[in-house]
Amino acid sequence: MKIIHLQAADSEGPTAAELAEIQQEWPLIAAELDLLDAEIAYINAGPAASALDRRRIRRAERQVLAVTRELADSDVLTDGAA
Incomplete structure (x- = not known):
């Protein structure tokens, strides 16, 4: 019988770079x-979902896209400086 030794999970934490x-x-x-919260609320509302529920999803989607654009722009600037 082989015994597989695993290191304790707490011995390998994220590095400072990973945390950054x-x-x-x-x-x-x-x-x-x-x-995800907006989508769950919409699904749970079922047939009673309102226009407000759909608007909440669209607003959250736009926010995800805006943040993604910001991160992509900052990555481009960071990569160009290196």
Whole structure:
């Protein structure tokens, strides 16, 4: 019988660079979570979904696109400076 030794999960935490990347991408993560919340509310409303529910989804989609554009623009600027 082989025993597989796994390192403890707490011995391998994210590096400072990984944490910085997560921090930079956090606005996109938050925007995507807002979109997911809007979609869940719409699905749960079922046939009773209102125009306001649909508007909330469209607004959240636009926010995801706006944040994605901002991140893409900042990546271009960062890559060009390197």
